[in-house]
Amino acid sequence: MAEGGAADLDTQRGEVAALLKTQLRKGDTWYLVDSHWFKQWKKYVGFDSWDKYQMGDQNVYPGPVDNSGVLKDGDVLAIKEHLIDELDYILVPTEGWNKLVSWYGLMEGQEPIARKCLSNTPPLTEYFLKDKYTEELNEDNPLGMKGEIARAYAELIKQLWAGKYSYVTPRPFKTQVGRFAPQFSGYQQQDSHELLAFLLDGLHEDLNRIRKKPYIQLKDANGRPDKVVAEEAWENHIKRNDSIIVDIFHGLFKSTLVCPVCAKVSVTFDPFCYLTLPLPMKKERTLEVYLVRLDPLAKPTQYKLTVPKVGYISDLCTSLSGLSGVPAEKMIVTDIYNHRFHRIFATNENLSSIMERDDIYVFEVAVNRVEDTDHVVIPVHLREKYKQSGYNHTSTPLFGQPFLIAHFC
Incomplete structure (x- = not known):
C-alpha cells in the first residue's frame, strides 16, 4: 500500500x-x-x-x-x-x-x-452536421468551386464530432484545398489567416443562395442618416451575396472621407468578412523553482516567481532574492534531470531558454559569483558503484541530487 x-x-x-x-x-x-x-x-x-x-x-x-x-x-x-x-x-x-x-x-x-462538457456546436457546425448545406450547394457559381470545398469541409466536421476518433487526419480536406489554392498544396508552413480567408470565401461562394447576381447602381450618402445608408448598403450586399457565411461572419465598415479642398463629406459602408486584430501579449510569466541553501540540513524550498517574459536569468535571481533573502549574486541557476545537471545557466541567458517542464534548482553558493575570482564552482554528481552479478563489469548509476561546491583556485 x-x-x-x-x-x-x-x-x-x-x-x-x-x-x-x-x-x-x-x-x-x-x-x-x-x-x-x-x-x-x-x-x-x-x-x-x-x-x-x-x-x-x-x-x-x-x-x-x-x-x-x-x-x-x-x-x-x-x-x-x-x-x-x-x-x-x-x-x-x-x-x-x-x-x-x-x-x-x-x-x-x-x-x-x-x-x-458541453457540445461546441455554433451555427456553422450545426449547419453542416445536420446536412443543411446540401440544400444550398451552388455548383454553378463561376466564383465557387463546384461545391467541393463545402463537401470536404462538411465531411471533416462530421469526423470531428462523430465521437469515434481520438484524432482526425484531414487529408481529403487538404487535398481539395490544394486543388483550388495551389499555395496550400505542399507541406510547408502556411499562414493561418490566409487559409481562413480562402476557406470562408470558398464556403461562401459554394453555398451562395443567389444564383443570378443583379447589377446594382451604388448611391452616394448625400447627407442621409447613417442608419439609412447602412441599411441600403447591406440590402445591396445580400442581393449578390447570401449564404450561411454572410449570415454569421459578414458585417459593414463605415468609412468617412473629407475633401481637403471643398470639405465635402463622403460616407460609405463596405462589407467585410473578418477583422485582423492583434493578440494581447502577456509581459510576464510564472516560474516554479527550488532554492537549495548552503545549510546542508535545510530542505530545498519551492518558490513561485513572477518574471519578465523576455527577461534574463539575472531577473529570476533578483525575484528569488526578494522572496528568500539570499543575495542574487550568490545564486546559480540550474536545470536538473535524471540526477545530473542538465544545464547550468549564465546570468545573461534569456529566460525563454527555461521550458515549463524543466525542473529548475537555484543553489546558494558561499562566494560572490561575479566579483570573486579566487574560487571556482564545481558541479558534483553522486554515483553508486556495484558489480553486476553474472557480469565482469561494474555499474555506476547516478543517484540522489547533484550539488555545487566552491573550490579555492
Whole structure:
C-alpha cells in the first residue's frame, strides 16, 4: 500500500492511465488538476518509463492535490485566465478525481474545479452536421468551386464530432484545398489567416443562395442618416451575396472621407468578412523553482516567481532574492534531470531558454559569483558503484541530487 492507505503505486498508475483515455462526452463532469502537482504524482508512481527510477521515492511524494497553480492569488474560487490544456492543467474524469483525492486528499481550503462538457456546436457546425448545406450547394457559381470545398469541409466536421476518433487526419480536406489554392498544396508552413480567408470565401461562394447576381447602381450618402445608408448598403450586399457565411461572419465598415479642398463629406459602408486584430501579449510569466541553501540540513524550498517574459536569468535571481533573502549574486541557476545537471545557466541567458517542464534548482553558493575570482564552482554528481552479478563489469548509476561546491583556485 502507498502512503496514507492509498492503493499501491502500480494500481494507481494503471487505474488513472485507463481513466485518462476516457472520451469526453456531452453532459459529463471532468475536473481540473494542476499540471505541476500531476507531474509530481507521475514521478511518484512511475507513470512514464523515464520516471521509474523515482517510483515510491518519498522525496517526490506529491502530497495533497494542490491546484494553487491554476487559481488566482488569494482566491480559491477563481481560476487564472489564459490557461492552456495539458500545459497548465490536466483534465480528469470524475472517477479519476475521486480516486486521487481519496489517495492523497485535497489541499486545505481548496474546492474541486469541476467543468461540465458541453457540445461546441455554433451555427456553422450545426449547419453542416445536420446536412443543411446540401440544400444550398451552388455548383454553378463561376466564383465557387463546384461545391467541393463545402463537401470536404462538411465531411471533416462530421469526423470531428462523430465521437469515434481520438484524432482526425484531414487529408481529403487538404487535398481539395490544394486543388483550388495551389499555395496550400505542399507541406510547408502556411499562414493561418490566409487559409481562413480562402476557406470562408470558398464556403461562401459554394453555398451562395443567389444564383443570378443583379447589377446594382451604388448611391452616394448625400447627407442621409447613417442608419439609412447602412441599411441600403447591406440590402445591396445580400442581393449578390447570401449564404450561411454572410449570415454569421459578414458585417459593414463605415468609412468617412473629407475633401481637403471643398470639405465635402463622403460616407460609405463596405462589407467585410473578418477583422485582423492583434493578440494581447502577456509581459510576464510564472516560474516554479527550488532554492537549495548552503545549510546542508535545510530542505530545498519551492518558490513561485513572477518574471519578465523576455527577461534574463539575472531577473529570476533578483525575484528569488526578494522572496528568500539570499543575495542574487550568490545564486546559480540550474536545470536538473535524471540526477545530473542538465544545464547550468549564465546570468545573461534569456529566460525563454527555461521550458515549463524543466525542473529548475537555484543553489546558494558561499562566494560572490561575479566579483570573486579566487574560487571556482564545481558541479558534483553522486554515483553508486556495484558489480553486476553474472557480469565482469561494474555499474555506476547516478543517484540522489547533484550539488555545487566552491573550490579555492
